[in-house]
Amino acid sequence: MIHSEQLHARILEELDMTRDIEDEELTQLIYRVLQEASTREYMSLAEKTALGKELFNAFRKLDLLQEFLEDDEITEVMINGTQHIFYERGGQIYQSDKRFVSKEKLEDVIQQIVAGSNRLVNEASPIVDARLADGSRVNVVLYPIALDGPIVTIRKFSKEAITMRQLILWQSINNEVSAFLATLVAAGYNIFISGGTGSGKTTFLNALSQYIPKTERIITIEDNAELKIQDVPNLVRLEARNANVEGTGEVTIRDLIKSALRMRPDRIVVGEVRSAEAIDMLQALNTGHDGSLSTGHANSPRDMLSRLETMVLMGMDLPLSAIQRQIASGIDIIVHLGRLRDKSRKVLEITEVLGYQKGEIILQTLYKYEETGEREGKIQGEWRKVHEITQKQKLLAAGYNEEGLCMDMD
Numbered sequence: 001m002i003h004s005e006q007l008h009a010r011i012l013e014e015l016d017m018t019r020d021i022e023d024e025e026l027t028q029l030i031y032r033v034l035q036e037a038s039t040r041e042y043m044s045l046a047e048k049t050a051l052g053k054e055l056f057n058a059f060r061k062l063d064l065l066q067e068f069l070e071d072d073e074i075t076e077v078m079i080n081g082t083q084h085i086f087y088e089r090g091g092q093i094y095q096s097d098k099r100f101v102s103k104e105k106l107e108d109v110i111q112q113i114v115a116g117s118n119r120l121v122n123e124a125s126p127i128v129d130a131r132l133a134d135g136s137r138v139n140v141v142l143y144p145i146a147l148d149g150p151i152v153t154i155r156k157f158s159k160e161a162i163t164m165r166q167l168i169l170w171q172s173i174n175n176e177v178s179a180f181l182a183t184l185v186a187a188g189y190n191i192f193i194s195g196g197t198g199s200g201k202t203t204f205l206n207a208l209s210q211y212i213p214k215t216e217r218i219i220t221i222e223d224n225a226e227l228k229i230q231d232v233p234n235l236v237r238l239e240a241r242n243a244n245v246e247g248t249g250e251v252t253i254r255d256l257i258k259s260a261l262r263m264r265p266d267r268i269v270v271g272e273v274r275s276a277e278a279i280d281m282l283q284a285l286n287t288g289h290d291g292s293l294s295t296g297h298a299n300s301p302r303d304m305l306s307r308l309e310t311m312v313l314m315g316m317d318l319p320l321s322a323i324q325r326q327i328a329s330g331i332d333i334i335v336h337l338g339r340l341r342d343k344s345r346k347v348l349e350i351t352e353v354l355g356y357q358k359g360e361i362i363l364q365t366l367y368k369y370e371e372t373g374e375r376e377g378k379i380q381g382e383w384r385k386v387h388e389i390t391q392k393q394k395l396l397a398a399g400y401n402e403e404g405l406c407m408d409m410d
Helices: 004-014 023-040 045-060 065-070 103-116 164-169 175-187 201-211 253-260 277-285 301-315 320-330 393-397
Strands: 074-080 084-089 092-095 127-131 137-141 151-155 191-195 218-222 235-239 267-270 293-297 333-339 345-357 360-375 378-385
Touching: 065 074, 065 151, 103 127, 103 137, 103 151, 164 175, 164 201, 175 191, 175 201, 175 345, 175 360, 175 378, 175 393, 191 201, 191 301, 201 293, 201 333, 218 253, 235 253, 253 267, 253 277, 267 277, 277 301, 277 320, 293 301, 301 320, 301 333, 301 360, 320 345, 320 360
Parallel strands: 191 293, 191 333, 218 235, 218 267, 267 293
Antiparallel strands: 074 084, 074 151, 084 092, 127 137, 137 151, 333 345, 345 360, 360 378
16 A cells, blocks of 8 residues: 655655745646556555645645645644544534654644744743634644643634624524624724633624724734734734744733724724733723724623633732723623534623622623524524613714614625
8 A cells, every 4th residue: 555655755855955846846746756656556546636635735735734724614623642633523523534644744734834923832832822824723732741742723714704694694693683783883882702712702703893884993903813804994903922032022912902002093903802911901992992892701791801800900900999990981892602502603692881880890681692492403592682772872972863773784
């Protein structure tokens, strides 16, 4: 049986390393080597095609990872050292029969990914977050932290930006709730999206951003650039940077928020708030940048507020009451997302932040998703309107009247 490693070694012997080889020339070399190999041992056309693609990916792309990345039905790829590769398709996890031939080959692919994001990973700095060219999120953990070899986790994103219309078709939200949120975005409400891992926060933030008026200046701030804000001409995208080998040159989310405030933004979009940058984001929300958006990990709207309080305390020693007042005056709406047991993603709750009173932040649920049963393994439910929005000042200032808070979705 012909092994791809043997063919790979044979191609390496033929390659002229003193100059750049064009893709077409490499392809011709690969198929010449395959043709020679097939004279010694029979290979079907399908086998030749598969081997040719695998070899091209090994030289030009991300080796055997490439086929997982090109399969649009795969949403997550998990590499556990050289021996095991798992992937998620349709909410189910499967084990692949493919594996990297050596630790060195896997590390080569890792370095290729990391270099593409201007990141650094090695034994001295063994954990890194990076991204692929299509925006897919990558986490890498190397030895000695990962005891059984390099660990790579890739969260794939759709090649096309997901719109609110698509989320409605997927039943992640309905027309009434999406139109309500569209109106709030256009009117300049500060909206925070919360949810657990894999609940679709970044996707939902992208969808919401389509309702930002195209005349405004938007600044996005992220650890790794994943947002796909569409059709906004005056868009500035900022990405944090890790320290270099000498330990210098780091640019944090906090640095970027402070800089963004000097760049005349109408709105600031912070991809995800994880730590002490929460205080800078809240200060931005409280200094006239209405309509700003952000996301964070939490299990409920109330839990999101508690986490924000903790994050602020990481960056500044303030009385809890002062932090709570900042949160209550800075955030208008919390949209909470969840991933249900049938693997579907839903908007579970929309909550209004009413203000600060007697030592706590007052919340009011506006919409809530309620399950009504199951059909063919899929959860059925509906979004129930619980309360009318109370804080209508921004709506009225934007020209919306008291009667109907709806926006044409088309």
